[in-house]
C-alpha cells in the first residue's frame with residue numbers, strides 16, 4: 001500500500017499557433033503543432049486506504065481547490081468503487097503561466113496515474129474528454145503524442161516534428177491568456193492549413209503580435225534571440241523557444257542571456273515522457 005510511484009509531467013511547446021477565427025461563444029478556432037519537452041515537473045503518488053485526496057506540497061500562489069492536480073483527482077473520485085485514497089507531492093520546475101502548459105500537464109499526469117492506481121480502466125479518449133473541461137491543453141498531454149491540433153486544441157492528428165534542442169527563455173512578465181484573446185490587436189483570420197503542411201519555418205504564433213506590442217521586454221528578448229537562431233513564442237506567452245542544432249549551441253546562446261531572464265535547455269520529444277513512465281508503473285503494479 002505504501003509504495004510511491006513517480007511520474008514526469010512535461011512541458012509542451014506550440015511550434016506554431018494560428019488563430020483562424022472566433023466562435024459564437026467567444027472562444028477562438030486554433031491550429032497548432034504541439035511537441036513535448038524532455039523537461040518536467042515530477043509528481044509522486046502514494047496510494048492510501050483512507051479514501052482521501054491529499055496534496056502534500058501546495059504550490060505558492062495557487063489555492064488548493066484551484067490546483068489542477070486536486071481538480072483532476074476530484075474529477076475521478078466518483079468513478080472509483082473502492083476506498084483507495086491518494087497522497088500527491090509535486091516538485092515544480094516548470095515556470096507557471098508562460099505558455100508551457102504545466103498546469104494542464106499536471107492534470108493529465110494525475111488522470112493517467114489515478115486511472116492505473118485506482119483501477120478505473122477508463123480509455124484514453126474518455127480521460128482526454130474529462131480533461132478538456134480542466135484546460136484546453138489537457139487532451140494533448142493525456143494522448144501523449146506530438147500532434148497537429150485544431151478546434152480549441154482538442155482535435156488531434158499525430159505529427160512528427162524534428163526532435164531538436166531548444167533554449168526556452170521566460171521574460172519577466174505575466175500574461176493572461178484571456179487578455180491576449182480579447183485584444184483588438186490579435187490577428188484572427190489566418191488561413192487554415194491541412195495536416196500535410198506542417199513545416200514550422202513558414203508558420204507563426206499569431207499571439208506574438210499582441211504580446212510584443214504590449215510587452216516591450218518580450219519584443220526585445222525575441223529580437224535578441226532571433227539574432228542567434230530561429231525563435232518564437234509558445235502558447236499565449238511569454239516564454240520564447242529557440243530552435244538549436246545541438247545542446248551545446250543552446251547552452252552557448254543561454255550564456256549570452258541577461259541575468260534576469262530565467263531559462264532552460266531541453267530536447268523536443270514526440271512521445272510524452274509521462275507515457276514512457278506509465279509503462280513502467282503498469283509493470284510494477286503487475
Ligand SMILES: C[C@@](CO)(OP(=O)(O)O)[C@H](O)COP(=O)(O)OP(=O)(O)OC[C@H]1O[C@@H](n2ccc(N)nc2=O)[C@H](O)[C@@H]1O
Nearest residue numbers: 026027028099101135136137152153177178181235236237
Ligand atoms: C492557447 C493555448 C495554446 O496551448 O495557450 P496557453 O495556455 O498554452 O498559453 C491554450 O489552448 C489555452 O488553453 P487554456 O489555458 O486552457 O485556456 P482557457 O483557460 O480555457 O482560456 C482562458 C481564456 O482565453 C480565451 N480563449 C482560450 C482558448 C481559445 N481557444 N480561445 C479563447 O478565446 C477565453 O476567453 C478563455 O476564457
Ligand SMILES: Nc1ncnc2c1ncn2[C@@H]1O[C@H](COP(=O)(O)OP(=O)(O)O)[C@@H](O)[C@H]1O
Nearest residue numbers: 067068069096097098099100101102103104106
Ligand atoms: N498544478 C498547477 N501547476 C501550474 N499552474 C496551475 C496549477 N494548478 C492551477 N494552476 C494555475 O494555472 C495557471 C496557468 O498555468 P500553466 O499551465 O503553467 O501556464 P500556461 O497555461 O500559460 O501554459 C497558473 O498561473 C496557475 O494559476
